Amino acid sequence: MKNKLFEKYFVFSPYFWLVLFFFIPLAIIFKISISVSEWGMPPYQDIFLFDNGFKINTTFENYVYIFSDYYYIGSFVNSLILALISTFFCLLIGFPLAFYIATSNIRLRNILLVLVVIPFWSSFLLRVYAWKIILQNNGILNVILLNLGITSEPLQLLYNQYAVIMGIVYTYLPLMILPLYGYLNKFDLNLIEASKDLGLNRIKTFFKVILPLSVPGIVAGSLLVFIPVVGEFIIPEMLGGSDRLYYGKILWEEFFVNRNWPGASALAFSGIIILVLPIVIFQILYSRWSQKNEI
């Protein structure tokens, strides 16, 4: 009986954690987002007023403000596009790699897996900073290009959206490879041989057999990359320039520079809803589809 109770607490403790550090803060953010802003500390009014009897002091002004200014929506759209492009490149690079790892012999496989994970052993910040050094005007890449005579003057490789995409793809690649590997590992290689035996060449075999059976891994890896990239702050901040503004940076500025807490909260809350709702709907539809198709 005691053990049963312990089991229950043990299993459900992560949920308590989630409630404590995700749902409660989320509720606080929502509360701030519907508060009226003012100068002061904290820079918003209480939502329950008791001066002249009980009064609820809420407003949707902050949401109206955010959605009426393209500055905010545009940054969110930029972040979505960035996440889409990064996920696409992670998939493009990660899929063949994961497939190769999953189908190689055990010794080579373990070495390759360790190589994928090794970057995690050093600080994320350091790795992004290293890219800054590589890409800067007198950085190693430009030095090589100049010495080879490929360019006559240093290229502006840093502080633009391409540097951001590169940094993100580099950082998030393992998050794509590992779940993909997890699914491809279980792949019955006889299926590929069977497809070839039945007359399909390599390309057709890929699209008719390998790809459809890899969908769960592709979905898992893509979500793992896509969702955090939308809110990514550090990489655009370090490698990006003023050519494109991203959601994470705008949020930071609204909060810490403009000290518009209600506006920033409204922005954060809208972002979560816009991102989470379609993904939840997608997950429901997808689980129905995969149940039907027994993948």
Add this chain to the structure above:
Amino acid sequence: MDNNFLVIENISKSFGDNKVLENINLNISKSEFFGLLGSSGSGKTTLLRILGGFEKPDTGRVILDGTDITNLEPFKRPLNYMFQSYALFPHLNVFNNLAFGIKENFTQKEIEINVRNIAKLLSIEHLLNRRIKQLSGGEQQRVALGRCLIKKPKLLLLDEPLAALDKKLRSKTQLELTTLQKKLKITFVFVTHDQEEAMSLSDRMAIMKNGLILECSSPEEIYENPKSLYTANFIGIANIIEIYKKDENFYSDDLGINFKLNKELKNTKTNILLRPEKIKIQSINNLNTSSFNSFSGEILEKSYLGSFTRYEIKIKNMIISVLDQNFNSNSNYNFPKGEKVICSWESESIKVLED
């Protein structure tokens, strides 16, 4: 009959230092049901995979119906391969699994007709809309077979076609497979480690060991006249007795008796094979005994198998297996354990194994 429909010529294959196949030569006729029998590691599956195009041989050629297919990709070979695991596509239903190989070159209507025909042939019409996971092992085997046969291959390769089925289903499917093969007249080459399966399915079979073909002949010939000690032991039950020349006759130290052979021997010492069903077992009271080709021994073990009784009979240093057919239903006919009996055989039943 065209003996050169499938020609396997000097095929060798190594994986690293491991020689898997050494100089394999085989000729297989059109419409033949050919078995490759061997224990695991004998190289039989590698040979089948070379025929399927999944492995490239180090040396040698494979010629199918006059065309050299050695370097053709699997998807360009006019043959099909049935995998031991069946390798059915889990994301497709039975219909689409069957249609998988013909979708490219056929119209929707032709596909429909072809799938229905093959499903009818294999009695799986009622399963067409099922998912693969909803099928039993036997049904999966039929779908795998149908998926190959729908392509009308010149040659069908089968890797352990019955290994995944339970025993009862296996004997039923064995019969169906031979009937189907004779009806379609497609050349079948299959691999198995099960000697009974090889005997019952094959028109001819090859015994493989350590990358070599030891013998290639009809099941009857291999059972009755095996050329090597290995084959004699591998196929069926074998009593192997060492004999040597002594005076006019041959003598076995293990049994302590004389043998009379109906042919001359090259060597003075050799192994002979005596199949257990060739030995006649009689009561000790029977006076019809001779000094040659017979012995008296004691029944050590006895197992009643229905149509046969198998006795293990001890004589001197050896235990000889005897299969005795149960002619009448009189239970007294069986000899009890511990009884002394006389065993005898014809000279013609002794097979000399000259390695």
